[in-house]
Amino acid sequence: MKPLEHAAAFGTIDGELSVGGLPLSRLAARVGSTPFFAYDRGLLDARVERLRSVLPARVELSYAMKANPMPAVVQQLASRVDRIDVASGLELRTALDTGIRPESVSFAGPGKAPAELRQAVAAGIIVEVESPTEIERVIAAGDELGLTPVVALRVNPDFAVKGSGMRMGGGPQQFGIDAEQVPGLLAEYASAGLDVRGFHVFAGSQNLDAAIIAEAQRRTVDLVSGLAEHLAAPVRYLNLGGGFGIPYTERDRPLDLEAVASALHELVDGPLSERLPEATPVIELGRYLVGECGVYVTRVLDRKVSRGRTYLVVDGGMHHQLAASGNFGQAIRRNYPLVVGNRVEASEDDAVTVVGCLCTPLDLLGDDVVLPDADIDDLIVIFQQGAYGLTASPTAFLGHPAPAEVLV
Numbered sequence: 001m002k003p004l005e006h007a008a009a010f011g012t013i014d015g016e017l018s019v020g021g022l023p024l025s026r027l028a029a030r031v032g033s034t035p036f037f038a039y040d041r042g043l044l045d046a047r048v049e050r051l052r053s054v055l056p057a058r059v060e061l062s063y064a065m066k067a068n069p070m071p072a073v074v075q076q077l078a079s080r081v082d083r084i085d086v087a088s089g090l091e092l093r094t095a096l097d098t099g100i101r102p103e104s105v106s107f108a109g110p111g112k113a114p115a116e117l118r119q120a121v122a123a124g125i126i127v128e129v130e131s132p133t134e135i136e137r138v139i140a141a142g143d144e145l146g147l148t149p150v151v152a153l154r155v156n157p158d159f160a161v162k163g164s165g166m167r168m169g170g171g172p173q174q175f176g177i178d179a180e181q182v183p184g185l186l187a188e189y190a191s192a193g194l195d196v197r198g199f200h201v202f203a204g205s206q207n208l209d210a211a212i213i214a215e216a217q218r219r220t221v222d223l224v225s226g227l228a229e230h231l232a233a234p235v236r237y238l239n240l241g242g243g244f245g246i247p248y249t250e251r252d253r254p255l256d257l258e259a260v261a262s263a264l265h266e267l268v269d270g271p272l273s274e275r276l277p278e279a280t281p282v283i284e285l286g287r288y289l290v291g292e293c294g295v296y297v298t299r300v301l302d303r304k305v306s307r308g309r310t311y312l313v314v315d316g317g318m319h320h321q322l323a324a325s326g327n328f329g330q331a332i333r334r335n336y337p338l339v340v341g342n343r344v345e346a347s348e349d350d351a352v353t354v355v356g357c358l359c360t361p362l363d364l365l366g367d368d369v370v371l372p373d374a375d376i377d378d379l380i381v382i383f384q385q386g387a388y389g390l391t392a393s394p395t396a397f398l399g400h401p402a403p404a405e406v407l408v
């Protein structure tokens, strides 16, 4: 997708990008300093509504909050989705602060500390256990607190999904319990006093191919149907993962959500209803819910020409948006979509290189991009910044102040 297509999703007011209904220069004045991240409430709501309108009604939507743990964003989503997935003790507290029912919170991730597992058991959330050690620790926490731990088993599937930006299932993995070990473990812990609700399979992240996502979901239902025979109670919780991707570069095509949804309708109405009738299927999404709703806004500090190449030096950079810079020198770096936010619709005729303010050549935000003529004090906006931005970046690197974050 092209930068102007991303700008169109937000809209413009008098030639400026509009975020949360405010022209960008006005928003920047309201925030009071650059750089900043801004998340658009209307776009967040629209994204949830769109998912709801195409997914089967029986499917519950979970927000994987590590994508964007800003409390206001989590609060906004808490009342619109069905569940929140957390990945740490701090995220657990943020999720519970929204007032969501504890049973609607799940906790996944390898290496949960004993203290975090104790927090989770005390809260009564679903702990997605990823190893025999975690099972032991959850049982110990339950004994100590006098509570029945609620768990699901995260399973490392016996299949791998191609085409994911990040593969997190199949082959050897730090994630989940290998599928072939699950029957033995369920037998071993059958009378350990655990409330085993079901299973979680997460095959990978940032996938833009509907057919591959659909195949992973079909194979997950197959796998779990087999594992269900080893469980005393019926499967009530079936976390199918997610992995829905968003387009970051011009070459990326958006995910065909209708195709994913229609395959999921067939799966839910067919094999899932027949083989796991009491299971609530859950789709767990991070970046697909929030990624496209956010922008990163920086101000041009300097415009300089070096041996024929024009540089725009902005007041932000890789310390706030590591992925846009290319993750510390990734082999093939592609530009994230960016525009001059206070003059979106001006004609583009200026080839420039947009760099951040860090003292390293890795701090590159736009390599040889064509923009409207931009100068000092103009606002450069990078799109697709609602997920894995601020909290996934090395903010301490070079010691600049932290950027603001607003939900408008």
Ligand SMILES: *Cc1c(COP(=O)(O)O)cnc(C)c1O
Pocket (backbone or CB within 6 Å): 064, 066, 067, 085, 108, 109, 202, 204, 205, 206, 241, 242, 243, 244, 284, 285, 286, 287, 288, 387
């Ligand atoms: C990170 C993560 C997610 C979210 O991934 P996205 O690509 O942001 O959708 C979902 N589930 C689990 C278990 C995760 O670890």
